[in-house]
Amino acid sequence: MAYQSVHRAARQPWIWALLIALLALALAGPAMLFAAPPEQSAGEGETLFQAKCVACHTIGGGALVGPDLAGVADRRDAAWLSQWILAPDKMLAANDPIAVQLLQESNNVPMPNLALSEAEVASLVAFLANPGADAVTQPAAPLATGDAAHGRALFTGSSRLENGGPPCMTCHSIAGLGALGGGALGVDLTKAYETYGGDAGLAAFLNTLPTVTMNAVWSSQPLTPAEQDDLRAFMQEASFAERPPQTVWLLALLAAAGVALLLLLAQLIWRKRLVSVRKTMVQRARA
Numbered sequence: 001m002a003y004q005s006v007h008r009a010a011r012q013p014w015i016w017a018l019l020i021a022l023l024a025l026a027l028a029g030p031a032m033l034f035a036a037p038p039e040q041s042a043g044e045g046e047t048l049f050q051a052k053c054v055a056c057h058t059i060g061g062g063a064l065v066g067p068d069l070a071g072v073a074d075r076r077d078a079a080w081l082s083q084w085i086l087a088p089d090k091m092l093a094a095n096d097p098i099a100v101q102l103l104q105e106s107n108n109v110p111m112p113n114l115a116l117s118e119a120e121v122a123s124l125v126a127f128l129a130n131p132g133a134d135a136v137t138q139p140a141a142p143l144a145t146g147d148a149a150h151g152r153a154l155f156t157g158s159s160r161l162e163n164g165g166p167p168c169m170t171c172h173s174i175a176g177l178g179a180l181g182g183g184a185l186g187v188d189l190t191k192a193y194e195t196y197g198g199d200a201g202l203a204a205f206l207n208t209l210p211t212v213t214m215n216a217v218w219s220s221q222p223l224t225p226a227e228q229d230d231l232r233a234f235m236q237e238a239s240f241a242e243r244p245p246q247t248v249w250l251l252a253l254l255a256a257a258g259v260a261l262l263l264l265l266a267q268l269i270w271r272k273r274l275v276s277v278r279k280t281m282v283q284r285a286r287a
């Protein structure tokens with residue numbers, strides 16, 4: 001059974017897309033070492049900001065997951081800003097006092113390392129120092145309400161994503177899926193609706209998917225606006241659904257059953273091998 005599903009999975013085109021994306025990610029790292037020297041441009045910075053930052057920040061539109069960045073260049077010096085945007089995780093690990101304080105102020109949601117190049121960071125810092133009059137604020141238009149049931153189907157993969165992306169459940173667990181909470185490999189998304197600041201914040205996140213893995217997987221096969229609405233509606237619903245404690249036991253039981261099945265399979269295969277090895281030995285002895 002496990003065998004079959006592995007084979008079936010291998011025939012899905014998105015598995016290959018995923019592998020290629022991960023490979024590209026592995027190759028991109030070293031390539032960055034040879035990137036061109038920094039060249040600042042605030043215009044470039046604005047484009048980057050729209051692609052990588054608006055999921056969590058506005059400039060003058062209030063706090064989302066991260067603080068409002070209006071006037072941030074006056075609050076912090078340029079060297080700190082560059083270091084921060086380049087590797088917020090490292091600054092936190094080094095107990096930078098500002099980083100520690102910011103984390104406390106944002107309910108312990110850390111800013112992810114977005115794997116930007118030094119040139120990209122330089123243009124972002126230039127943009128933040130001088131964002132211009134038409135500062136980036138969140139869209140004022142009210143958001144469409146999605147269909148939570150369809151969002152659930154998209155999350156689990158029982159409905160196909162239009163552009164062929166893998167179902168969220170491959171990597172994420174979430175409450176509200178019944179006994180099977182979903183893949184335990186990625187982040188649990190039960191609280192994502194709250195941590196991302198509700199509808200507006202999550203909408204911005206799903207629209208740009210700025211973090212490293214999410215971006216590698218989704219940039220070539222984006223979620224459609226309708227899919228984003230449906231997923232958001234489902235994730236809102238899931239944020240209210242607490243996982244009943246007995247499902248933990250059920251999951252443990254299922255995992256144990258899986259291990260037992262594998263052992264059984266291994267034994268069957270091993271036995272057959274033993275028999276066939278013995279057969280040839282007996283035949284050889286007879287000859």
Ligand code: HEC
Pocket residue numbers: 048049052053054055056057065066067069072075076081084085088102103104106108109110111112114124210211
């Ligand atoms: C997934 C959410 C997320 C994304 C995407 C993100 N940030 Fe942040 N950012 C945060 C959070 C949360 C904080 C508060 C510090 C913390 O908790 O780590 C923060 C803090 C900051 C600060 C410090 C603010 C201050 O008051 O000193 C700056 C500057 C910043 N981010 C810039 C950026 C830029 C530029 C980008 C895009 C390249 C970006 N962030 C993308 C979540 C995010």
Ligand code: HEC
Pocket residue numbers: 018112155166167168169170171172186187189192195205211212213214215217223231
């Ligand atoms: C290939 C695995 C994979 C798939 C598929 C995937 N994600 Fe993710 N997701 C991740 C990883 C890993 C992270 C952690 C940040 C990063 O590295 O991108 C993440 C982060 C997130 C976050 C931020 C969570 C947090 O607490 O900061 C949200 C929200 C999210 N994913 C939503 C989704 C949705 C919705 C889908 C389906 C449309 C999806 N993901 C599909 C791997 C995946």
